[in-house]
Amino acid sequence: MDETEIDFRHLFGIVRRQIKLIVATIALVLAIAVVAVFSITPMYSGTTLILVDPSRKNLLDPSNISGSSSTDSARVESEVEIVDSDAVLLSVISEKGLITDPEFGVKLGLRAKILAALRIRELTLPTGQDALGVVLSRFKSNITVSRRGLTYLIAVTVRSENAARAAELANAIAETYIRSQIDSKISTTRESRDIIQRQLIDAEKAVVLAEKAFDDYIFGNVNSFVTATGRSDLADLRNRINELTSERSSTESRVADLRQKLQGNDYQTLAAELENEAVAALSKQRADLQRALGEAAAGSARAVNLRQELEKIERNLAVEAETALSELQASVGDYDKQASTLRRDLNTAILGSNLPADTLAQIYRLQQMARNAATQYQALLARSQTLETESALQIADSRVVSPAFPPTGPSSPKVMLILAVAGLFAVGAGFALAFIFENFIGGFTSEEQVQAITRLPLATVVPRHSATTAQHSVSDALIDSPLSMYAESIRRLRATIDNTLQANMPPPVDGRPRLGFVIMMSSALPGEGKSTMSLSLARTLALSGASTLIIDCDFRKPSIQRHLNLEPSSGLVDFLVGDIASDDLLQSIVKTDEKTSLTAIVGARRSDVPTDQLITQERFTRLVQTARSRFDYVVLDSPPIEPVVDGLYLAKYADVITFVIRWAKTPQRLCVHSLQRLAQTKAEHCRIMTLLNQQEGKIGYYSAYSDYYSE
Structure with missing residues (x-):
């Protein structure tokens, strides 16, 4: 239950933070879809249904002969290809005059006009076979011929900008197909008839020759027959x-x-x-x-x-x-x-007569040859006459069962479907961009993400906390709400820093007292809560009983004095440029927090000299050394790494660097880049840890143990 609740809160948090990106993406995609839909020319579809009867049809033979189901299916598929063939479509193009049709006819396309405008190709219309090919290709792209399932029905659909034209062309294709089917059957029958008629000539000659051979034998041998028979x-x-x-x-x-x-x-x-x-x-x-x-x-x-x-x-x-x-x-x-x-x-x-056997055999042979020739001739003659009759009585194997009628509405574009799909895509794209921006481009949204990308330990996660009034600082929650989640996260930061310092700092030598630790608070960009974290850490250290000093090292935009509600002071800058002697240092620039025992060195105005020169001078080194000798902890509130180089010079003084990352805001690329630059300039013994600031929602252990906290 807890994990499910955490996941939903995480998702809702992403939506809340990236709501502008999501809404902008949805609006942009829908706007593009609306423009595209209303810029597309409406197309109307006319559909004609043709029924194919695979049985053989012969008006002279009323019995129909059907094939098997497999051959019938192959026959229907073959008829589909014939309907969609170039021969049928070319006949329709010629019959309907589509060469000059404003929709399907020869015309210059956008590509040709662009090439002509760029003087790459001359602006000329295709002619002859090229023009016919262009029209055929354009016409064919607007035709769909398909079989309806496993039935004997073929659907011929034509798309056109004109509803009546779509129905007219669909019916024309069906009529041309049926007419070509009849013409094909007539042509086949007549070819068969012509072949038989050529055979008839030879058969007739054979009959004449057989009869003549028989008569010649009879007449030529009458005298011998008279002699043999006496008749x-x-x-x-x-x-x-x-x-x-x-x-x-x-x-x-x-x-x-x-x-x-x-x-x-x-x-x-x-x-x-x-x-x-x-x-x-x-x-x-x-x-x-x-x-x-x-x-x-x-x-x-x-x-x-x-x-x-x-x-x-x-x-x-x-x-x-x-x-x-x-x-x-x-x-x-x-x-x-x-x-x-x-x-x-x-x-x-x-x-x-009583003739010799060999004579009778010869007579019978010649007689049979004559009969066979006559029989063959009669069969060929009868078949020729039948084919002649069949050629005039041919009927089509297919017929139109449902002619196309002008549609009442366009078939494309499907406005509602396109807008619905565009809406779903827009929502998906919006959430996808929000997720990508949140997890890969925009910033860090989980502890695991911080550790995986920075490859550094995460000191703590600080929840979002707002000041009660404009005159109060967020760090006041340490005093006003010491048992809050915010105060506990700062104490967790202090504990992590203490453990890191004890584990990595060498013990003092020759019995010398241990010097104070320098903790530097840094970030990649301004506005990530670095100064608030610096002051909060310094205050919790002071509340723990340790003597603590916080130095506002952001000479361009100092803010510690505003959080502590102190009078601004230009003493630190004056000291660093040499206007204040070192003996007067503590008396001139050190302030005290009214709510804790924290000591602060605050700023007042923008420096008139390059700020990196203030940090690299010997006076700043002596300032840090003096602070180390007098305080247990020195917290340096540094400027951001990316805009200025001051933080890189401050890194060499630090024993621990806490890098502040703002929840879902600090870009991952800049974060990694800033950490790499700090790693190159810090002291060898210095350790860098991260802090995830302003986390939204009660997540992780704060949610699991919420009963331990109070605001």
């Missing part, structure tokens, strides 16, 4: 097939010749060769109209009517001729059907 009808079938083939060729040639005459408007020859009554009648009417038109006067009404009638007859003639040619062309198909029927009859008759 003369086989030869008759072959001859009939040849006749049909010849008639077909003749008819086809005739159709081609007549169609050429039709295209050349040679209706008279066409009518003669077609032998069609309708065509012949129309041809005769045409000839009569042409003759009548030749007899009519040019430009007359009769000529115009005749010409119109002639054009009508020619149109009818062309229609009738085309009809007759179509009928003639249909007869070609009849020849093919008859020839095909006869071929089947011939093949059946041959296969049903």
Whole structure:
């Protein structure tokens, strides 16, 4: 319980002492955060949700085929990368004209403007691929594409300075992705179709070659079949097939010749060769109209009517001729059907005949080759037609399930979150700086810290104590409150100094009386309570019955006379500069404390000569020697070490140096520096100890044994 209470008091003490630093740090960090938050351009986020269906989709095959969960997950992750790919984003950039967009388009950045202002680089906008790359990079930095957990949902989020623009671009990315997915499936299907169509050409040739090989073998060996079987009808079938083939060729040639005459408007020859009554009648009417038109006067009404009638007859003639040619062309198909029927009859008759085994085997082999070629051709043709149909019936595997809508508020900056985080950081930074300043930069806050850093013994810790009135000194507590913690800490200092002197001072030789001890009170900086500690120590020595003299050696800012409520005296300075003879020393400059038996040599004003010269003269040495011979203790209240060098010259007279450190105020670096300088100038037998002054709170043994003290 006691340790917990001590820790909290210690922390509260740090906060109280460094409250200004903490408040200033919090205010500065919050001010920076507020300025930063309100200087950031608000950004709006539009999010589109896309659902990916990993099953295969085919409108010609209603059954859907799904993969395993692992392959589905990999498929969704792949689609995420496709949505975020440069190809999709470049399509959106081109479609939405983002090259010239004021937010995402090509523009000069701050870095380019600075370089141009410093004449390091010319102020030019990028063009071509460089401009496209800049826009793509800027656009991509404002896009987030992610999968929602382990679902099949992909979230496409676009950030923009304009709410409607953010939603528009998010939807555009989703639409472009789905459209590219369909285009990709169509392209893949058409590539497959093209490959199969190239194979169809070879398959068709194979069918023709297989059929031809079979027919050539049959027709080429009919005579041998007749001889082997004795069936003369086989030869008759072959001859009939040849006749049909010849008639077909003749008819086809005739159709081609007549169609050429039709295209050349040679209706008279066409009518003669077609032998069609309708065509012949129309041809005769045409000839009569042409003759009548030749007899009519040019430009007359009769000529115009005749010409119109002639054009009508020619149109009818062309229609009738085309009809007759179509009928003639249909007869070609009849020849093919008859020839095909006869071929089947011939093949059946041959296969049903009693032929040698090797001949039948050869026939079956050629027949099977023809069937296989036809089957393969039919399969390729069917697949080609299916792919052609599929290319027109492709649907996307993904769809938009939730389009983006313009957001009602900005997504960044998150003002409250940033300010909350900044507030927490500010409080943490304030306390951290307070702790650093308290323990590493500002001063000492514990006994262990003093001993660890100075590597010197700590004589005592003096608690903070305030004078009751402005006319009283803090050292009056030794008389007014002899059982207080303050008075006890000074007595602890006296005991520590006595033990140190007895342990380190050599005994007198030749039976001479022991001279008095010189105790020097020093500090690094002014205002650390050094004079108060000097007077308090001198008074407690006097109260213990020892004859004690205190000398105010701070010739620049003397203060002992104020603490003792004595009249100021310039006698010490006058003596040191030679204005007072040594015989008149005690009568002129020595004063007596009204509350104790303490003797004091006080000051009165700032010296007009360099103060170090006063201390280094022989008169000051004689003063100290005289004081040693007449007093048990001589306390030297020295000036601070860092501002002036006087204390370094005083150190050689001291038997013990008590270095005053003010709680949480004396900088550690200056403290160590001052102690190092004292260690270089002190006498060899002199010991240096530290004193931690004005400790706040009841800490350590004062708290543990508070019942022993009274104020």
